[in-house]
Amino acid sequence: MSQQPFRLSMQALLITVVIVVSLLLLFRPVPSTGQQQSLHDAVELNAVKLVDEGRQTFRFDTFGDEAFWGGTLQLHRAVEGSNLGGVGAGLTPRTALQLGLKVDVDALPNQLVQRIRRGDVDLDSPATTLALLKLNAVVGLTGFFDASGNRLTSIGIQCALCHSTVDNSLLPGIGHRLDGWANRDLNVGAIVLLSPNLQPVATLLGVDIATVSKALSAWGPGKFDAELFLDGKAFNPEQKSHGVVTGNNVSGATMIPNAFGLAGFNQHTWTGAWGTVTYWNAFVANLEMHGIGTFFDPRLDNAAQFPIAPRNRFGHLRTAPDDDRITKKLPALQVFQLAIPVPVPKAGVDFDPVRAARGDELFSSTARCNECHVEPLWTEPGWNLHKPDEIGIDPFEANRAPDHVYKTQNLASIFIRERGLFMFPQDKGRFYHDGRFATLLDVVNHYNIQFKLGLNQQQQLDLVEYLKSLPEAK
Numbered sequence: 001m002s003q004q005p006f007r008l009s010m011q012a013l014l015i016t017v018v019i020v021v022s023l024l025l026l027f028r029p030v031p032s033t034g035q036q037q038s039l040h041d042a043v044e045l046n047a048v049k050l051v052d053e054g055r056q057t058f059r060f061d062t063f064g065d066e067a068f069w070g071g072t073l074q075l076h077r078a079v080e081g082s083n084l085g086g087v088g089a090g091l092t093p094r095t096a097l098q099l100g101l102k103v104d105v106d107a108l109p110n111q112l113v114q115r116i117r118r119g120d121v122d123l124d125s126p127a128t129t130l131a132l133l134k135l136n137a138v139v140g141l142t143g144f145f146d147a148s149g150n151r152l153t154s155i156g157i158q159c160a161l162c163h164s165t166v167d168n169s170l171l172p173g174i175g176h177r178l179d180g181w182a183n184r185d186l187n188v189g190a191i192v193l194l195s196p197n198l199q200p201v202a203t204l205l206g207v208d209i210a211t212v213s214k215a216l217s218a219w220g221p222g223k224f225d226a227e228l229f230l231d232g233k234a235f236n237p238e239q240k241s242h243g244v245v246t247g248n249n250v251s252g253a254t255m256i257p258n259a260f261g262l263a264g265f266n267q268h269t270w271t272g273a274w275g276t277v278t279y280w281n282a283f284v285a286n287l288e289m290h291g292i293g294t295f296f297d298p299r300l301d302n303a304a305q306f307p308i309a310p311r312n313r314f315g316h317l318r319t320a321p322d323d324d325r326i327t328k329k330l331p332a333l334q335v336f337q338l339a340i341p342v343p344v345p346k347a348g349v350d351f352d353p354v355r356a357a358r359g360d361e362l363f364s365s366t367a368r369c370n371e372c373h374v375e376p377l378w379t380e381p382g383w384n385l386h387k388p389d390e391i392g393i394d395p396f397e398a399n400r401a402p403d404h405v406y407k408t409q410n411l412a413s414i415f416i417r418e419r420g421l422f423m424f425p426q427d428k429g430r431f432y433h434d435g436r437f438a439t440l441l442d443v444v445n446h447y448n449i450q451f452k453l454g455l456n457q458q459q460q461l462d463l464v465e466y467l468k469s470l471p472e473a474k
Ligand code: HEC
Pocket: 157, 158, 159, 160, 161, 162, 163, 188, 223, 224, 225, 226, 227, 254, 255, 256, 257, 258, 259, 262, 267, 268, 269, 270, 271, 277, 280, 281, 284, 285, 289, 333, 337
């Protein structure tokens, strides 16, 4: 074979390729699928990056708040105990678990897991607690150690402390992390009370230490008072539901809500109008966790409503950009929270599907629930806030917020609390902001009286089964 035909056929091939490619380009779908693909990837890649960053912040970032929890309150010294150089008896793992602290099994070396399983680990020694902190295994708590690695020099807290729990896969309180699940066992008040130096809190609130102790002891498991440092109002003088007084001097602390199921609606927290998820993230990181950052809200200058906030300039916290450890983390933190999946109940296990179907009908008709808990957000698109008398309860907690209103709480995964999944049996249930209703049936009964719905017992139970089926499996 000579070289000539080969060269010719190469030419022909090239020409054919050029023509085919030109035709393809000419008649290509617009815009090119290649362009679309890369755009798609850029968004997805960015989403994944933000979610990863946000998860890291949510789980592990103290925002420098160890300056407060360790530096000011000296909490780490109480954890250590006098035998190890701190003060008091020290925090044993057994007590820590009883206080509702959780241990992340995935942070433990395999050998330790085996030993815990065999009951071969001393749960009554503060040294074990320090070892767990060193492994970064205590959910929402970070221990800071000196160079020798033996002395705890400070301690800081994370979002995960209150807004995560574990699935108890190894032991009660020890298991895989459940990000976003409210820790209903966590006794924040009792943990803060361990601090050897509560004087700064007393000074801030303008009261004595005995008064601080009384307020913190009254919180109990699964609760925290996010407004105490603003208004100093620790107790609700008269808790009232559908015209009936149900308690006097009840703690002003509110139930720790889930940090999932928060996408698609405007106002967050139990009361309003504080703001959205990201407003509250900034609020909490700066004002509650005492991280180092920047926060602006001139509404806190209202001394009549917030006697404590103005004199501390809480609505005007400033940190130089290079030292600010909160602001730059807010975007990813928000994206992560909105992306946390909502646990879906199983028909026949978590709820009775036949009754739930009947409840579904009632929810958006006779029972009028859908007027506020709009399916499938379970709160209103738009302005999801209501005056206390619209839902028939006392205004105490609403009055501690800017607009004196309650937010229509979303009802996603409410079956977890009704069933008491991954929580101490005594901590299950407890609905509404202060946990005043023990069960969902009590909530439905409240509406039945308040709105004169005329639901019979059968219908009320059907509604409860429907509530337990939320969010409906798609
Ligand atoms: C000490 C416990 C505690 C810590 C730590 C904590 N929170 Fe909360 N969080 C609460 C409580 C209690 C509420 C309810 C406050 C209210 O409505 O009065 C809440 C409410 C929220 C809400 C509103 C949820 C809803 O249903 O609307 C979001 C979002 C949230 N927290 C995010 C965070 C983030 C992010 C962090 C870390 C920066 C954090 N929280 C740290 C206890 C805590």
